[in-house]
Amino acid sequence: MAQAAPDQAGDHFRASVLAMDPAPRAIRLNVPVTEGSGLSIAACLKLFDAQLASRHADAAARWLRAKGAGFYTIGSSGHEGNAGVAAALRLTDPALLHYRSGAFYLARSAQASPPHDGINDILLGLAGAAAEPIAGGRHKVFGHPQLNVIPQTSTIASHLPRSVGLAFALSRAAKLGVTLPWPQDAIVVCSFGDASANHSTAAGALNAAAYCTYQGLPLPLLLVCEDNGLGISVRTAPGWITAAQQGRPQVKYFQADGADLAGVYDTALEAAAWARDRRRPAFLHLSVVRYGGHAGSDVESGYRSPAEISVDLDRDPLVGTARLLVACGALTPSEVLARYDASAERIMALAAEVTSAPRLSSAGQVMAPLAPRRPSMVAANAARYAPPSVRGQAFTSRRPEDGDPLTLAQTINATLADALACRPEMMVFGEDVGRKGGVYGVTRGLARQFGAARVFDTLLDEQSILGLALGAGVAGLLPVPEIQYLAYLHNAADQLRGEAATLSFFSRAQYRNPMVVRIAGLAYQKGFGGHFHNDNAVAALRDIPGLIIAVPARPEDAAPMLRSCLAAAETDGSVCVFLEPIALYHERDLHEPGDGEWLAPYEPPWRWATAHVPPGRPRVYGSGENLTIVTFGNGLRMSLRVAARLQAEGTPVRVMDLRWLAPLPAEDILREATMTGRVLVADETRRSGGVSEAVVTALADGGFTGPVARVTSRDSFIPLGDAAATVLLTEQAIETAARAVLAARSEPL
Numbered sequence: 069m070a071q072a073a074p075d076q077a078g079d080h081f082r083a084s085v086l087a088m089d090p091a092p093r094a095i096r097l098n099v100p101v102t103e104g105s106g107l108s109i110a111a112c113l114k115l116f117d118a119q120l121a122s123r124h125a126d127a128a129a130r131w132l133r134a135k136g137a138g139f140y141t142i143g144s145s146g147h148e149g150n151a152g153v154a155a156a157l158r159l160t161d162p163a164l165l166h167y168r169s170g171a172f173y174l175a176r177s178a179q180a181s182p183p184h185d186g187i188n189d190i191l192l193g194l195a196g197a198a199a200e201p202i203a204g205g206r207h208k209v210f211g212h213p214q215l216n217v218i219p220q221t222s223t224i225a226s227h228l229p230r231s232v233g234l235a236f237a238l239s240r241a242a243k244l245g246v247t248l249p250w251p252q253d254a255i256v257v258c259s260f261g262d263a264s265a266n267h268s269t270a271a272g273a274l275n276a277a278a279y280c281t282y283q284g285l286p287l288p289l290l291l292v293c294e295d296n297g298l299g300i301s302v303r304t305a306p307g308w309i310t311a312a313q314q315g316r317p318q319v320k321y322f323q324a325d326g327a328d329l330a331g332v333y334d335t336a337l338e339a340a341a342w343a344r345d346r347r348r349p350a351f352l353h354l355s356v357v358r359y360g361g362h363a364g365s366d367v368e369s370g371y372r373s374p375a376e377i378s379v380d381l382d383r384d385p386l387v388g389t390a391r392l393l394v395a396c397g398a399l400t401p402s403e404v405l406a407r408y409d410a411s412a413e414r415i416m417a418l419a420a421e422v423t424s425a426p427r428l429s430s431a432g433q434v435m436a437p438l439a440p441r442r443p444s445m446v447a448a449n450a451a452r453y454a455p456p457s458v459r460g461q462a463f464t465s466r467r468p469e470d471g472d473p474l475t476l477a478q479t480i481n482a483t484l485a486d487a488l489a490c491r492p493e494m495m496v497f498g499e500d501v502g503r504k505g506g507v508y509g510v511t512r513g514l515a516r517q518f519g520a521a522r523v524f525d526t527l528l529d530e531q532s533i534l535g536l537a538l539g540a541g542v543a544g545l546l547p548v549p550e551i552q553y554l555a556y557l558h559n560a561a562d563q564l565r566g567e568a569a570t571l572s573f574f575s576r577a578q579y580r581n582p583m584v585v586r587i588a589g590l591a592y593q594k595g596f597g598g599h600f601h602n603d604n605a606v607a608a609l610r611d612i613p614g615l616i617i618a619v620p621a622r623p624e625d626a627a628p629m630l631r632s633c634l635a636a637a638e639t640d641g642s643v644c645v646f647l648e649p650i651a652l653y654h655e656r657d658l659h660e661p662g663d664g665e666w667l668a669p670y671e672p673p674w675r676w677a678t679a680h681v682p683p684g685r686p687r688v689y690g691s692g693e694n695l696t697i698v699t700f701g702n703g704l705r706m707s708l709r710v711a712a713r714l715q716a717e718g719t720p721v722r723v724m725d726l727r728w729l730a731p732l733p734a735e736d737i738l739r740e741a742t743m744t745g746r747v748l749v750a751d752e753t754r755r756s757g758g759v760s761e762a763v764v765t766a767l768a769d770g771g772f773t774g775p776v777a778r779v780t781s782r783d784s785f786i787p788l789g790d791a792a793a794t795v796l797l798t799e800q801a802i803e804t805a806a807r808a809v810l811a812a813r814s815e816p817l
């Protein structure tokens with residue numbers, strides 16, 4: 069028989085309950101558990117069961133860990149007052165939960181009809197069992213689509229921007245006529261710890277929520293800070309959460325003692341009503357305690373005195389609820405203890421069962437939900453276009469296919485317009501994308517054409533921009549956020565890496581956050597630049613599993629590639645980055661000034677199906693058999709110019725534009741390399757961590773044995789002005805290297 073180890077809180081609970089005076093037996097259960105509270109005895113009994121189960125699940129976690137059958141011991145003990153928050157909300161209010169919100173999860177499970185067996189989810193999660201219903205053994209998270217609990221990662225505060233985005237999207241979806249998975253009057257609830265509240269991600273999200281509200285935008289959000297006064301071993305200064313949050317503009321502050329379930333319930337009810345009725349954010353501050361250290365492996369006595377630890381025992385929420393139930397006559401002290409023991413017995417028995425649950429045992433199993441791909445459905449979706457009448461309204465003066473050849477920027481603009489016309493759930497947003505139409509005019513006219521509900525300026529915060537995309541995607545919208553410059557992605561990279569790209573993985577694709585993040589980037593801007601406007605750092609994107617990265621260089625590629633990204637996002641829930649080379653936005657010529665060879669006519673919609681470019685398909689220029697130049701972005705234009713000069717000398721070479729950095733077209737690289745036997749990689753990103761490393765590796769992995777050389781930018785940040793040319797890949801460097809590879813016969817360089 070599985071037996072939990074004795075613990076201080078358990079002993080204290082027993083002693084406290086035994087010291088309680090029994091009251092006359094309560095006759096009715098539908099009366100308040102304590103005078104003036106909205107919490108009935110019946111509801112309190114149910115919540116007590118959730119609290120007990122949550123407490124015993126922590127004991128089970130430690131037992132499983134000791135047996136080598138469990139892998140997670142961060143518990144909810146001391147935080148069980150959060151069950152009262154669940155009770156004050158509706159099952160249909162989407163929830164993003166703190167890792168200590170176990171009792172919330174169990175209380176919500178009990179709200180389902182029929183009640184859901186949440187404890188089994190938790191135990192399977194602790195054991196990393198493949199049968200766990202949300203992450204399937206990939207992580208221990210709270211999540212379930214039927215409970216409207218969206219799983220979170222362990223990166224503290226990283227879910228707050230999504231919660232703001234989701235609250236924003238609830239109203240915006242209705243405005244756009246998009247059917248939501250939740251009722252019109254739903255509110256979003258998001259819980260987190262007190263140390264998390266200090267994180268800049270949380271601070272930014274709170275500011276974004278306040279800012280939206282200040283502008284009159286609906287934002288029905290209940291933020292719940294479960295304040296135990298500690299972040300692992302570090303104390304949050306006493307009173308800080310109140311001091312920081314109480315006077316915050318636009319976000320109404322509520323406070324409750326987490327040990328008093330009735331108080332938590334009543335206050336949460338008030339806070340939820342505030343958020344629901346006014347469609348405004350509320351901040352619910354729960355004072356709680358933490359038992360058992362940060363996690364099973366944390367030796368709390370190393371940084372807290374015994375006196376400090378034992379003071380917390382007096383604030384045990386289980387004792388608090390027991391006191392309510394005994395005082396109203398719902399239970400006698402011995403019935404409380406019997407309930408406690410029965411709960412422990414049930415949970416330990418279930419824990420014993422999960423020890424033998426099958427775990428994930430192959431990379432294939434682990435990776436299955438990483439980034440589902442259905443290429444033929446994506447192809448069909450990418451060819452969708454709006455009816456002529458709707459297109460006629462979108463392109464008031466002239467349809468783009470009827471006009472002159474377009475630049476890259478103009479093509480992206482027209483493709484976005486076509487997509488907005490065809491996909492009512494699509495929104496384009498970011499800094500300066502609305503009225504100004506983008507720093508480079510890429511979104512010019514879209515806000516006027518499609519209205520401020522669909523094309524709009526955001527506040528200047530990349531985390532909030534991506535958070536909006538995360539929430540909007542979960543709500544069923546198709547977000548197309550813009551990051552103004554690649555360099556500014558990095559301060560918000562976790563929203564892409566830790567949040568967007570992991571959701572499918574940690575939810576077995578039951579939740580998805582489709583998005584196409586447009587990023588203006590790469591270098592070679594003339595007359596303008598410096599490090600922040602000329603950034604060629606793509607390594608941070610390239611190692612994100614499942615991410616699609618498109619780098620369109622030419623206008624005729626940009627349109628089908630953008631359509632593919634939108635279709636992949638919509639069809640498969642893909643997270644796509646569309647990296648637009650700024651220096652090519654307005655380029656018109658290739659070889660000679662005025663040749664117009666970097667312009668392209670816009671394909672009419674009826675040709676989109678045949679012009680489809682699936683993610684991962686490169687483009688090859690020429691059929692020269694002397695050398696294969698592998699490149700992308702600005703490197704393509706330089707390489708094509710070099711290729712033309714070599715051709716004129718009677719040395720035809722072929723140039724491959726990767727077009728997609730992920731998935732990298734490894735097979736095509738190998739095929740085109742084999743056709744010529746020699747390869748030059750012309751890569752504008754850095755020598756270390758840049759794209760060329762992946763291309764050369766693909767060749768080596770594929771067994772290519774011919775000469776391979778690479779020319780890249782230097783391992784430097786990019787300086788202002790003409791000095792930039794000293795560290796960036798140049799056309800001259802490509803030409804020199806190409807000639808060197810051509811000169812080398814079969815011996816490796």
Ligand SMILES: Cc1ncc(C[n+]2csc(CCOP(=O)(O)OP(=O)(O)O)c2C)c(N)n1
Binds near residue numbers: 168224261299
């Ligand atoms: C961004 C980030 N930094 C560091 C950590 C490591 N870490 C995990 S939990 C934690 C403390 C969080 O404290 P708090 O938000 O108060 O929540 P509590 O665990 O006390 O409930 C830290 C530092 C993390 N998970 N995420």
